[in-house]
Amino acid sequence: MQNMLTILTSVFRGSLSKNGSKVVVSARTYADFTPQASFDIKKCELHRLEQGPPGEAVLTREDGLRYYRAMQTMRRMELKADQLYKQKIIRGFCHLYDGQEACAVGIEAGVNPTDHLITAYRAHGYTYTRGISVKEILAELTGRKGGVAKGKGGSMHMYAKHFYGGNGIVGAQVPLGAGVALACQYQGNNQICVTLYGDGAANQGQIFESFNMAALWKLPCIFICENNKYGMGTSVERASASTDYYKRGDFIPGLRVDGMDVLCVREATKFAADYCRSGKGPILMELQTYRYHGHSMSDPGVSYRTREEIQEVRSKSDPISMLKDRMISTNMASVEEIKEMDVEIRKEVEEAAQFATSDPEPPLEDLCNHIFYNEPPMEVRGTNPWTKLKSIS
Amino acid sequence: MASLRCFLRSGRNAVSVILRREFHKTSPAALQVTVRDALNQAMDEELERDERVFLLGEEVAQYDGAYKVSRGLWKKYGDKRIIDTPITEMGFAGIAVGAAMAGLRPICEFMTFNFSMQAIDQVINSAAKTYYMSAGLQPVPIVFRGPNGASAGVAAQHSQCFAAWYGHCPGLKVISPWSAEDAKGLLKSAIRDDNPVVVLENELMYGVPFEMSEEAQSKDFTIPIGKAKVERQGSHITLVSHSRMVGHCLDAAAVLAKEGIECEVINLRTIRPMDIDTIEASVMKTNHLITVEGGWPQFGVGAEICARIMEGQAFNYLDAPAIRVTGVDIPMPYAKILEDHSTPQIKDIIFSVKKTLNV
Numbered sequence: 248m249q250n251m252l253t254i255l256t257s258v259f260r261g262s263l264s265k266n267g268s269k270v271v272v273s274a275r276t277y278a279d280f281t282p283q284a285s286f287d288i289k290k291c292e293l294h295r296l297e298q299g300p301p302g303e304a305v306l307t308r309e310d311g312l313r314y315y316r317a318m319q320t321m322r323r324m325e326l327k328a329d330q331l332y333k334q335k336i337i338r339g340f341c342h343l344y345d346g347q348e349a350c351a352v353g354i355e356a357g358v359n360p361t362d363h364l365i366t367a368y369r370a371h372g373y374t375y376t377r378g379i380s381v382k383e384i385l386a387e388l389t390g391r392k393g394g395v396a397k398g399k400g401g402s403m404h405m406y407a408k409h410f411y412g413g414n415g416i417v418g419a420q421v422p423l424g425a426g427v428a429l430a431c432q433y434q435g436n437n438q439i440c441v442t443l444y445g446d447g448a449a450n451q452g453q454i455f456e457s458f459n460m461a462a463l464w465k466l467p468c469i470f471i472c473e474n475n476k477y478g479m480g481t482s483v484e485r486a487s488a489s490t491d492y493y494k495r496g497d498f499i500p501g502l503r504v505d506g507m508d509v510l511c512v513r514e515a516t517k518f519a520a521d522y523c524r525s526g527k528g529p530i531l532m533e534l535q536t537y538r539y540h541g542h543s544m545s546d547p548g549v550s551y552r553t554r555e556e557i558q559e560v561r562s563k564s565d566p567i568s569m570l571k572d573r574m575i576s577t578n579m580a581s582v583e584e585i586k587e588m589d590v591e592i593r594k595e596v597e598e599a600a601q602f603a604t605s606d607p608e609p610p611l612e613d614l615c616n617h618i619f620y621n622e623p624p625m626e627v628r629g630t631n632p633w634t635k636l637k638s639i640s
Numbered sequence: 641m642a643s644l645r646c647f648l649r650s651g652r653n654a655v656s657v658i659l660r661r662e663f664h665k666t667s668p669a670a671l672q673v674t675v676r677d678a679l680n681q682a683m684d685e686e687l688e689r690d691e692r693v694f695l696l697g698e699e700v701a702q703y704d705g706a707y708k709v710s711r712g713l714w715k716k717y718g719d720k721r722i723i724d725t726p727i728t729e730m731g732f733a734g735i736a737v738g739a740a741m742a743g744l745r746p747i748c749e750f751m752t753f754n755f756s757m758q759a760i761d762q763v764i765n766s767a768a769k770t771y772y773m774s775a776g777l778q779p780v781p782i783v784f785r786g787p788n789g790a791s792a793g794v795a796a797q798h799s800q801c802f803a804a805w806y807g808h809c810p811g812l813k814v815i816s817p818w819s820a821e822d823a824k825g826l827l828k829s830a831i832r833d834d835n836p837v838v839v840l841e842n843e844l845m846y847g848v849p850f851e852m853s854e855e856a857q858s859k860d861f862t863i864p865i866g867k868a869k870v871e872r873q874g875s876h877i878t879l880v881s882h883s884r885m886v887g888h889c890l891d892a893a894a895v896l897a898k899e900g901i902e903c904e905v906i907n908l909r910t911i912r913p914m915d916i917d918t919i920e921a922s923v924m925k926t927n928h929l930i931t932v933e934g935g936w937p938q939f940g941v942g943a944e945i946c947a948r949i950m951e952g953q954a955f956n957y958l959d960a961p962a963i964r965v966t967g968v969d970i971p972m973p974y975a976k977i978l979e980d981h982s983t984p985q986i987k988d989i990i991f992s993v994k995k996t997l998n999v
Contacts, residue, residue: 363742397775404773411741411778416765422731423766426738433694433720433744440742456731463726617772618811620779621834625913627810632951640776 353512418451447478506534697749733759768811801935825863
């Protein structure tokens with residue numbers, strides 16, 4: 248159905264540009280959708296930059312549907328993870344991303360698939376945008392062998408090509424990301440690294456160490472602070488002497504971006520990516536965003552903030568609603584179409600959850616594997632001296 | 641005095657080799673090489689061999705290395721391959737790990753391993769564990785190297801031995817070379833290894849020359865990680881050691897030999913994975929075991945060796961409890977007399993051997 252829409256859209260696009268008249272197709276009728284529209288987006292606050300990203304973004308129908316599908320899939324996936332956690336099918340740490348979808352999707356839209364990305368532990372959304380299926384993500388959360396890390400990593404340790412996780416130690420991923428950028432520069436491949444961290448991590452010393460080296464060596468690194476206003480239970484005002492996270496790079500130019508608007512994030516990311524690729528060195532983006540859930544599944548999220556605040560963001564700034572409203576108001580998509588997509592997505596996530604619940608746990612033979620890479624099989628001591636376990640690469 | 645030490649350290653009588661006329665086989669063109677130069681050669685050869693290899697750390701480039709181990713490399717390879725970093729261990733160790741994840745093969749130098757404590761999270765949580773956590777998706781081919789353990793007069797914060805700390809962690813390989821051949825062969829293996837390797841060098845050994853065989857002079861000479869070497873054959877007692885203490889054991893063995901006690905001296909070479917088989921075979925022959933290390937006793941390398949001997953077949957061959965000779969359980973003092981009494985001296989090894997053999 249999607250393909251048919253695309254074909255029809257291009258037919259209409261073609262005829263519209265010729266003589267502006269409507270074309271009626273005798274098969275299933277679709278109102279002619281607007282192929283693209285331009286939207287005003289919030290201007291970014293700038294630090295050490297003369298000019299910022301444009302105040303206007305063009306969205307094509309195709310892209311809009313793609314972003315919608317991605318964000319809605321991430322939303323439903325996280326809500327499903329919430330459900331599975333409450334049923335005790337997911338255990339341990341589970342940090343959910345719902346509310347912040349525009350960040351992950353907008354960033355991915357602003358860079359190439361061959362660029363690199365690394366983030367902290369609130370990583371399920373990025374694992375998805377970097378190419379891993381919902382099925383493999385949920386199965387990793389439930390600790391099954393069909394998970395992206397065969398059940399051995401869990402929520403915070405998922406990896407993909409050019410995606411370096413998923414990192415549990417707050418702030419440690421930032422020097423790693425700068426290192427990936429160093430490798431890009433070293434190899435001369437014109438790729439960049441997007442290195443994410445939160446408002447809580449923003450005060451970590453190693454982040455400033457990374458800023459220093461990245462600026463000194465002009466590493467092609469986009470540092471992005473996802474400011475969701477709370478580092479666990481501590482609001483930004485209680486944690487940081489300066490909450491202007493986009494300025495904290497000091498000698499590194501910065502942008503403050505509306506992280507609830509996928510187009511804003513996309514345009515800012517494109518701007519930042521061009522900056523890095525031109526060899527000017529690193530750049531910093533602060534995405535102002537919000538998480539609906541608490542810090543993790545063990546945090547109800549209402550002891551340090553009010554339910555009213557959460558409700559207000561949900562009703563006024565939800566990234567998915569914002570995109571949907573834009574698409575519908577400019578006739579780039581229909582309500583029915585979106586509803587159908589929602590149904591499809593729900594089904595996809597439900598099937599993924601089914602798989603994640605029914606797939607077997609990793610076999611015990613896998614316990615000691617993957618200690619070393621490219622190594623002959625070796626022995627690993629078990630819990631007692633008589634138990635010798637096998638480890639293969 | 642230095643040449644005498646050199647003879648003792650080379651473990652064989654160099655003089656007799658020169659005097660003996662050997663026409664039936666070609667005599668090896670041996671060379672005297674210091675540990676420092678051996679490490680330098682290893683890095684030079686590997687930098688030349690693989691363009692993904694690069695070195696970063698404090699003062700490694702324009703200063704030629706704080707201890708001159710990287711002398712000449714910046715001049716030869718330039719800014720891209722030999723990188724001076726600011727004094728930010730956590731940051732640059734993390735950057736090195738990230739670069740390894742993205743396809744390069746970094747050598748991350750810590751000026752001493754004491755400073756690696758600032759970066760230890762990156763070594764353990766970002767480097768060592770990642771291949772396992774990703775179930776094989778993300779290897780980390782990185783080398784962390786630098787001087788470890790006691791130096792001379794540098795006091796408590798600059799003298800700690802980290803063999804036990806790093807040796808504790810799965811996902812890491814930990815090597816501890818003693819001789820120049822060890823240094824060259826093991827460092828080359830470490831650089832070629834696709835996994836995180838911690839190379840514990842020793843500052844006091846940097847200037848010590850050793851005979852380097854012709855084989856070791858080759859650009860492809862490597863020593864396998866995970867294999868210990870019997871430096872001296874003996875039948876009465878096994879001495880197991882690593883790094884500088886191997887020399888002390890050989891010196892003690894030379895003294896004891898005059899009294900008719902023949903010590904077998906094993907150079908561990910690798911802390912993790914430990915070659916317990918070589919130790920067991922030796923203990924089954926000599927029936928006595930002493931471990932010798934510079935580090936502190938509690939939870940140390942010797943403690944691990946003794947535990948493994950107890951758990952294995954060699955236990956039944958012991959005629960006396962296995963014991964450890966270690967550094968004194970104190971922070972390292974400064975005054976020379978105190979410092980000298982803080983790590984094992986040759987007389988401590990001799991004393992322990994005689995106690996164990998009950999002579």
